[in-house]
Amino acid sequence: MKVDESKCLGCGRCRPYCTMGAISFVRAEQGQVCARIDQHECVDCGVCYRAEVCPGEALYEPTPQWPRSVRSTFSNPLVEHKETRIPGRGTEEMKTNDVTGRFKWGEAGMAVEMGRPGIGARFTDIEKVAMALAALGDIHFEAKNPLTGLMADKRTGRMNAEVLNEKVLSAIIEMTVPLTRVQEVIGAVQKVANELSTVCSFDLTCKVHPGDTVPAFELALGAGVKHTLNGKTNVGLGRPFFEEVKL
């Protein structure tokens, strides 16, 4: 996001809407107070622009060039990824599991949402986590996730070097593992989290098993990690387009 200094009135109305706190005010050459956006910190989420609070219509979004373009594709939910055709940073994950059968019996979906909530992440940090997970061996990052597409080496989790210094509001490292590996993955994230210069939110998904139980949640507790009391449930009303293997 940029500011047209000739139109900015310096009123400050845009500042509270900035998700990254990247807007400040300075005295421009002609002496008037003017908004300035720290381009290193701005993630091109578009919130300040869409808030329509600028009386001078001074905010504008230039078409970003590679690699800066990754900022808006991961941070602005109105930008649809060409790989997933889903707006935002992730995939359909468990939301369409009743139709796709993506997560099967005995499996867990695990995702590390880098930069969430509200802090943002650079790809240097994203790479640290991806590489720590890949180092466990036989970890398959979700192919449809746009972040996986930015990995130069999906086997090691190494990111395309061109994007390393880019910052996004959040990006999701997504994988499916057998239930037997849930605690191992939790351990790896626990360890690498100490090396991060940002935060990450950790998601755990599992098909509801017979007896209305969710075994992955018990496994997390076994690893000493208490899950939150709230969560998301696919209520199974979608018509399945796969053949379910009986447990």
Place this chain on the structure above:
Amino acid sequence: MSHTLHRRGTVESLKNDFVIFAMSAKGINEIDSNIQLRRFLEIVRQFGPVNLGDMKTGNCFITPEETIITSTKDTSIVHGVFDNREAFIKALKAVKDADLGVSVIVSGLLDATQECCREAGINRNTCETSLGVWGKNELLPDEDILRFSTMCGHGMVAFSLVKKMIEDVKEGRRTIQEAAQEMAKPCQCGVFNPSRAAAMLEEILCLWGIRIA
């Protein structure tokens, strides 16, 4: 894209926070699903949601409800938010009876939504939970601020906007309702719960000073 997963708060503040949403699976049951998604919104609207939206067109505080409903696309993700259990269960039952064929997802306290599913005669398919926030947690603002901002999973509700709204209410520039709705606007999908936000504002106002750093 777990945009309703990491809402923070006490059990008390989350107990009346229910989100229901629908989407089709890309490349599977996507074609012409805009019809089912539109029907979903029409059904949900009958039960008085406190927010309603489609990622593609926006929430009901920035776009007229009619426009949201008539603009659904095959790639839409459509949402309704409820601030009471009874209305949520009625909406869930009505969506089930409509047999739309697209995926329907609910968010809330897991035990509460499980009970609601039972009452609606629904067997849960898949669950997702949060294992919390890891890494440099000292960067996060006060928990009071996070409880508002995490109602938009895409992070569109800036910490600074929450602080500004608290400040505006305290200084008499906005009412609590106006502040809650202003925070709901940037959350494009319409999953922010302005009713919960208003209740939380009421609760915390006395705890915050006028000048917020």
